[in-house]
Amino acid sequence: MxxxxxxxxxxxxxxxxxxxxxxxxxxxxxxxxxxxxxxxxxxxxxxxxxxxxxxxxxxxxxxxxxxxxxxxxxxxxxxxxxxxxxxxxxxxxxxxxxxxxxxxxxxxxxxxxxxxxxxxxxxxxxxxxxxxxxxxxxxxxxxxxxxxxxxxxxxxxxxxxxxxxxxxxxxxxxxxxxxxxxxxxxxxxxxxxxxxxxxxxxxxxxxxxxxxxxxxxxxxxxxxPLYYVLNVIVPILFLGMLTILVFVLPVDAGEKMSYAMTVFLSFAVFLTIINTQLPVSSDSTSILSIYLLLQMSMGVLVLVITALQIRLHHRDETVPMPRVFKIMVNLDNCIRCTKSCQSSKSGSISPTMNTENQPKADQEALEEKPWDNTKVDWKDVTSAIDFLAFWIFLILYVALTIYLFISIAT
The missing domain is CATH 2.70.170.10 (Neurotransmitter-gated ion-channel ligand-binding domain)
Structure with missing residues (x-):
């Protein structure tokens, strides 16, 4: 109920x-x-x-x-x-x-x-x-x-x-x-x-x-940014380091030019691949794009220097050496501390050498152009180019990379 x-x-x-x-x-x-x-x-x-x-x-x-x-x-x-x-x-x-x-x-x-x-x-x-x-x-x-x-x-x-x-x-x-x-x-x-x-x-x-x-x-x-850092920026940094290592290889090795060309082509192919991942805009240019352009310019410059090195390395010793190359070799010696800068500057002038009987013009030439009296050959020139170019490009590479990260991350 x-x-x-x-x-x-x-x-x-x-x-x-x-x-x-x-x-x-x-x-x-x-x-x-x-x-x-x-x-x-x-x-x-x-x-x-x-x-x-x-x-x-x-x-x-x-x-x-x-x-x-x-x-x-x-x-x-x-x-x-x-x-x-x-x-x-x-x-x-x-x-x-x-x-x-x-x-x-x-x-x-x-x-x-x-x-x-x-x-x-x-x-x-x-x-x-x-x-x-x-x-x-x-x-x-x-x-x-x-x-x-x-x-x-x-x-x-x-x-x-x-x-x-x-x-x-x-x-x-x-x-x-x-x-x-x-x-x-x-x-x-x-x-x-x-x-x-x-x-x-x-x-x-x-x-x-x-x-x-x-x-x-x-x-x-x-x-x-993680994806782009790992897949774009880090590979570019590695390729940039490989470009600088061209100057570590001696010219006598015979692979210097082929190594430089291989690294440059690898860099160019990689840029072609990542080009589709980078934003395209005519109104604003990204700092990363400028960095890539500078890296490519450095690669071209490395190829030019390497080609000139090979040319100079096989030059006949009888060919007169310009003064700028002698200055470069002496600068290399001073930086490496393999020779005394003073002895490099003095060249073939001996402290005991009697210069009183020499003509006045020769004495002035020895005093004004000490670099010209240093005995160097073309192999010394290419070795100096390797040493100086390596440190110049390394400092430039580090400076550009630090500027890149400071600019885009702040």
């Missing part, structure tokens, strides 16, 4: 609180019978419709540095009040909310202000709008947004970009439809982390003019 009573109570309450399709259909018919979606839904037409807009970012699909394009997926949360679709739930079977296709009632003509594609309405025919009995409208159009984003790749791969997603009320003036930013701003609760970019900050700004009203969602992103 008690079970029957409980069942009757639950059944009665369910009938009282539930709504049948006919009741919901009747309410929708009554609401839309005199509804004109071409008219702004305010009682006083001199007052604007206020839109509360927030942006829910789902993911950063990609960033195209060449075309300066940001591709994201997400949806807008748009709220406004429609005075033409209000009802009393008590007299309408306790119906507090209904859902209608977005094309059945008035909605703002928001467009993507900085998009790549043609203007098109947000959402689609299969989207529904949530309507509360007080006339509060809640609309969430989802879309993949392709927007213009100015790129500054100077500090690639440690670059930071600021991309904007702008929405504009296209037809109505600010006196008719007014945008107000939501307290939520850009909601990242459903955001899926990108493997290339990291969001470091988000901003929302509402701009109003005499013509229109727009809201700008700014996304501050930073590139994750």
């Amino acid at each position: 008690n079970a029957i009573v409980i069942y009757l109570i639950i059944s009665t309450c369910g009938l009282a609180l539930g709504q049948t399709p006919q009741q919901v259909s009747s309410l929708i018919t009554d609401l839309l019978s005199n509804y004109n979606k071409k008219v702004r839904p305010v009682v006083d037409q001199s007052m604007p419709v206020t839109l509360d807009i927030s942006f829910n970012l789902i993911s950063i699909i990609g960033v195209d540095e060449v075309n300066e394009k940001l591709e994201t997926s997400g949806y807008l949360s748009i709220m406004w009040n429609d005075a033409m679709v209000t009802w009393d739930p008590v007299t309408n079977s306790d119906i507090y909310r209904i859902f209608l296709p977005q094309g059945d009632i008035w909605k703002p003509d928001l467009v993507l202000g900085n998009g790549f594609k043609k203007f098109e309405e947000l959402g689609g025919h299969f989207y529904y709008i949530d309507i509360d009995y007080t006339g509060s409208i809640f609309w969430q159009p989802f879309q993949v947004f392709e927007t213009h984003c100015s790129m500054d790749t100077t500090y690639f791969p440690y670059d930071k970009e600021v991309c904007e997603i702008v929405f504009v009320v296209w037809s109505y003036s600010v006196n008719e439809v007014e945008i107000r930013k939501s307290d939520d701003g850009i909601d990242l609760s459903a955001y899926e982390e990108s493997g290339v970019w990291e969001i470091i900050q988000t901003d929302v700004k509402v701009s109003k003019s005499s013509i229109d009203s727009k809201v700008t969602f700014s996304i501050h992103i930073k590139r994750k």
